[in-house]
Amino acid sequence: GSEFINGNGEVVTLDSLKGKYLGIYFSAKWCSPCRRFTPVLASMYNKLKANDNFEVIWVSRDRSQYEADKYFDLMPWTMIDFADVQSRVSTLQNMFSVKWIPTLVILDPDFNVVSKNARSDVERDTD
Secondary structure, three states: OOEEEOOOOOEEEHHHHOOOEEEEEEEOOOOHHHHHHHHHHHHHHHHHHOOOOEEEEEEEOOOOHHHHHHHHOOOOOEEOOHHHHHHHHHHHHHHOOOOOOOEEEEEOOOOOEEEOOOHHHHHHOOO
């Protein structure tokens, strides 16, 4: 699938994200390290979003649509629709060698992997 949902419930296509750096964010509401990292990432996202060359796509690891929806309410970016995420998550986890959450993978504008562990970079950034 190449469609995502933004915070307004609107469809965002992969084509519309071409030319941007992408963060693929694997996390879940039940995960306490995720709940600590999400606001840190959101702060950085809001700073970078002004340049209009960065987008985050959330890959939910929540156990239910309800949990995913409640957690997504705290996020300013796009997500893979929960109905689709279950069928897509193992492919994405394998593609990016995701072993735990939270994990943030950064792709360049040509969809090449820049970092498979950008979480530590975000946590170290104090600016």
